[in-house]
Amino acid sequence: MTALLKLLRSAPFSARLGMGMVLITLLAAILAPAIAPYGETAVTGDVWLPASSSHWVGTDNLGRDLFSRLLFGARNTIAIAFLITALSFGVGTVWGFLAATVGGWIDQLLSRGVDILMAFPTLIFALMVLSVVGTSIPALVVVIALLDSTRVFRLSRAVAMDIAVMEYVEAARLRGEGLWWLMRHEILPNAMPPLVAEFGLRFCFVFLFIAALSFLGLGIQPPTADWGSMVRENAGAITFGIYTPLWPAGAIAFLTVGVNLIVDWFLHVASGLED
Amino acid sequence: MNNPLLEMKDIVIEGLTGDAWAPIINSLDLTLRKGEVLGLIGESGAGKSTLGLAAMGYARQGCRIASGAIVFDGQELLGAPASQLRLIRGARIAYVAQSAAASFNPAHRLIRQYAEGPVQHGLMSAAEAEENAVTTYRQLLLPDPENIGYRFPHQVSGGQLQRAMMAMAMSCRPDIIIFDEPTTALDVTTQIEVLAAIREITRRFDTAAIYITHDLAVVAQLADRIMVLRNGDLVEENDAGEILAHPREPYTRDLLAVRSFRKRESDAALKKEVILKVEGLTASYTGENNVLEDIDVSVHRGRTVALVGESGSGKSTLARVITGLLPAVNGRVVFNGDVLPAALKHRKREDLRRLQMIYQMPDTALNPRQKIRKIIGRPLKFYFNASRRQQEARILELLEQVELPADYIDRYPTELSGGEKQRICIARALVAKPDLIICDEVTSALDQLVAEGILKLLLNLQRQLQVSYLFITHDLATVKAIADEIVVMLAGRIVEKGPKKEILTPPHHAYTHRLLACVPEMDPNWLDRLLEKRPAA
């Protein structure tokens, strides 16, 4: 814990900035019900009002308070994207580690299977599956997580391959340790830095991906506030010189940039530790 | 003599640890005259490479030359603009790195990399430079000098590559060459060729050199003057002969005395039961070419068998076969009277416990994310199902046995030095109460003084616990120190084996002889004598 604090204190400006950005977003998400002036779906005024004292950043395409929607959107966007990413990492790393640790035909089977899955564009695949199972949030979470886990599989397999040849893993094998121990105690802790970094990046990808799905009508369904859908719902206004959609898009960029800044620093630190 | 070619005064170099700058080199002075070879010696962390690079006005990432003066041929290098430094680097001061394999750009042919310096410095045309390269290759006795330059680095052997790098360093005919441990990564037999090449360069072109090494015996062959460094401080500086003959400081004396100890012969006299018997072992990675051919080795209880050979001789493969990582094609391994199943997964936990292993690189042999408590405690739990309290008691006992403080129990491996890590590895092996420990080059990654400590520890433990060692090494000094019996391997076969005394006393097998002859001795004239005896290659 103290080591973590020390690490945080040694962070460069860019990383601190990133942490600040993520922290603000998280606070907004957590405190949304307390600080939002209006409800998530309450229609409170005319459509696309400019910023004013009653609507800090104006209203959206249905006359809902954009600021409140941004706060609730943070909640939904982060929660859903986090859930998806966590699930995809859960699945991807277990299979990836398994493939790397066991090797042989199991590795071949898993890798080729993932290759086939990856050869089909993710978006199309998601479209197909979602158009079958419907676009409820649980379905969205499971489908995207499983599709995304192919990429996690690749990374965790590659990382675990490097670790599995280390002598401390060999030592554990020679001791007679089982597969689960090897994966859980020998490989996982050492695979954490690249995986954590990838987690940040995939997290960003996930909510951009949800935004893309929303664009095609298969993402998070209205009236749930989610930044991607908010951009989509309001995007038509841009060409009329109304810049409302810039806010949710800005929020997405804000969080993405924040996460990326932290990830950059984290990767830097992690690579430094290896030296 | 004339003015010094290079004069470094009051140099302070700092390194970044965490977010603070800490000194690596404390106020050192260094002078180098034309044609002089200066040896910089010290253990890792002494700051010798950092000092050597500073002579070029260069500091690695995370280092900075904080203060002092570096005057080369009348020019101040410290604080000089990059363009000025660029004119000097490569052209007037050249650098030879420890690992030629890593320091050659894998994407370009050797001769292109040779020519790059002179052409970029505007000294000659590409054609001239290539012609020049061939001449230099010939002078450094590289085979096929006309064509070797047109190979890629990975197509050339380690010793040849190291010589090619020296040739490259010579390409601009520099005034100074900095050799940074140029032979450390090489086998003893190859080391000789490289040393000969350095001797050739410094003598023929009257080039000044800074020779950085941790091996006093090696530097003794080349240097006119030696500086002994320790933790960024100068310990002692004197003429080479003087240092060897009359070391003033205790530290220097320790360095000189390294590995002069011998295992007591009395132990070796007693015949004991056979713990491990390897019979007619043949092994292969691909199923076609055998890496091991018909190996027979026996290890007795409480005794040490040293397995000697150059890299690629199959010693480590033998260890893998014995441990079950690589199932043998033919032959069998008898351990404590039972034939062990060939594959690891078929072996009983009890057999695994009684056969432990220690690795060459303690860095990679310890999981950096586990505390010592877990590293040593896990086998206790795994083999003996020890409770938390039993584990703690036993770990503390072991830490004492391997001469480490008790509070290390809650440290991570990264917080330990190399030697300390190796002691943890030994503790981890011992905790299983093994009958046999396979030691795979356990000292070769360590500084000599540290290595000596490890060897002494291993010997003590053997006396106390009657554990047997199968000791794999390429270093004959180590063999001399620790072995009861010696097995010499070459290209997957056993060349010669027997009690230590027998093997080390002439007449030797030809290969054993060559190995022994190549071990540097603490004698400034050893290299000259050796080269005189050898026909020119």
Place this chain on the structure above:
Amino acid sequence: MGDLRPDFVGIEALPGDLAEAVLGQSATPETVAAFRKELKLDLPPHVRYVAWLGAFVRGDFGNSLANRRPVADLISWRFANSLLLAGVTALIAVPVAVILGILAALYRNTVFDRLISMATLSTISFPEFFVAYILIALLSVRVALFPSIANINADMTLGQKLYAICLPCLTLAMVVTAHMMRQTRAAIINILASPFIEMANLKGLRRLRVVVLHAFPNALSPVINVIALNLAYLVVGVVIVEVVFVYPGLGQLLVDSVSKRDIPVVQASGLIFAATYVMLNLLADVLSIVSNPRLRNPR
């Protein structure tokens, strides 16, 4: 051929079939039955799969279920369009990304580097369709430089086509350039930590020469791989951009066919996607091998 199965099974698993999907609310039981019979949807899936596979092996992609036109006709010109869009984008994006990546690595940690990395970070931080809308708003509505839809057709000359696809190209280029540039920079910086780069520096070489001639050739393999991935993405993953700009490419066809359950079209385009992906990866592997002297020149 192994790649075909998942598509087929995947689509087969969709509830409802083409008849219902096409006819929608106007599907009466009678017309649906007629539709199915005509399209042989009433046969069991494995029978149809075997028949389709047989025809495919003979080079016959079959007919679209929806409008009974040959799938090959339906797909070929759209695929050509997708390739045109991807090709032009790649022509712009790859050199720009590589050059920017090299420059960013060269001037690492300078204002220039930070500026580029912030710029690329922001472009990948926005949803693609948003980037597209912004470009339309700026370059098409506000300043009438480019058309806002890229509805190219066979009657157009190449010049007209190129003009029409300016904005989609720009959108895609911005997105993929950012990815490729960041990867190129990272790969080069990774190489810059190698001992041979230190060696090159100590030989007194210029920084540009060190980065371009010493670091870059060794970073080629990851860069090639990332380019291949991005090109695959360009060809197959441009659905969103195609929708925004009404570009008649393969992605839109596939989305349409999935929603209409037009199995032969989905299978054929899925196959093309998979083949493109595999080809590009293969190409990347081959290029990686060619660019690696170790593999090119065995001992």
Place this chain on the structure above:
Amino acid sequence: MSRLKSLEQVLSAGNLSRRAFIAYASAMGLAAAVSPMAFPSKANAEGPKRGGRLRLGLNGGATSDTLDPGIQLAMMPQVLVYGALANSLVEIDADGRPAPELAERWESTPDAKKWIFYLRKGVEFHNGKTMDADDVIDSINWHLKPGTKSAAKALVESIVSMKKEDKYTLAFELKSGNADFPFTLSDYHLVVGPQGTDLSTGVFTGGYKIKTFEPGVRAFAVRNPNYFKSDRAWFDEVEILGINDVNARTNALKTGQIDVMNRCDLKTVHLFKRMPGIQVMRQDGFKHFTFAMRTDMAPYDNNDVRLALKYAVDREQMVKTILRGYGRVGNDHPISVANRYHAGDLPQRQYDPDKARFHLKKAGLDGATFKLHAAEAAFKGAVDAGVLYREQAAKAGITIDVVREPNDGYWSNVWMKKPWCAVFWGGRPTEDMMFSTAYAKGAAWNDTFWDHPRFNELLVSARAELDEDKRRAMYGEMQRIVRDDGGVVVPMFSADLAAASDTIGHGKLAANWELDGFRAPERWWFKS
């Protein structure tokens, strides 16, 4: 396209020669975007003017589209086939009345069972053949051939026999009297093509001939010089682009890449109206949204439950929120103001929580929960409408549980299966068609499974009634019956919004289908 606009201004001010303009415009690559308005012709400045290329950007195109008049499912082929390439015997005029097209006139027996149609003479198909009665018979039989998938099959099945009296006279005998038979023949499926040809090749009698048809993407047609109407089909060329994304359509119209778009974004239409150079066209047609209850299932078999739910919806708010004001409130029956016999005197049902509560109590279902199944596939905003309904009903103490269904398979798995669900109706141009399709006993799409003897009786007699006033009374009564007893909540009729460049001229817009009854290419023109 402001740059182009200013260029045009320069040109019309006479500062730039026509030749120079073209050179400049094509150098900019804008040749395709040059509107014909840049070159004022000598034609009179007010009325319709011949020439130009009409570029329509339409939502509702799919790669599965065909030119087969039997399978016309999407707007793009509908506008193409019915609006540009082909004609029916009868067309619907701007006032919703049947008007002669390929038929010059018609007459019927008093029971409306036998009809004689006199065909226009000298009408030529695109392939040069002259149209006669055989072609008409063949074209109608196209929808009856074995294995047909035609959606018009049900329509033409009411015809017992077709007889060619002479080359240009055709006698129809119907199963039962149908005063609206001319309406039936105006259906967009029932276009006429040459005898013995495949009707899906696009050869018809219309004002334009097909040149290119790429389903879902683009269709291109050029003017038919031999068109039999001289005051129609004003454009030289018609290009229809499939643009399903509403923002893309909007942008394309704004930047002058298309001249007309359908289905404006309700969210931006008020901004669109303010833009110079754009006209927004509103049509109050037949399109309506319903919440259909299965009257054969509890609790919806109890009319008090139905009435309770009908009183529990605030129609005004629905129109305001879901349609953003672009629509009209419904009166729980499917007949639009655009229909001829719309019962304007029928009192509008108001939102009345008290009455709702009363009826629910009467049904003995206080505190019951009603599950309303909805998906966006039902109609745009259906889920929002459901949520809104829930809140409105809550004020009457009625609990509605909105069940969101997957879009996919909505029509096969939810509609006509679940007891209460949201439904989209495109509407029908005649009362008879609408009622017969969805309210008559046993009708295939009777999604309320409603069976009202008086209604069913009226439906048959009104159909055969040729007397206007009697018909009006009958249909009025039927609307009242559906309103008070039927299984549907009809909260709103949705208006169609299209937009066009203000260089487009048009007359009064017909309400039967979007874009002037699908006939924009035929009826509209570029203003001088």
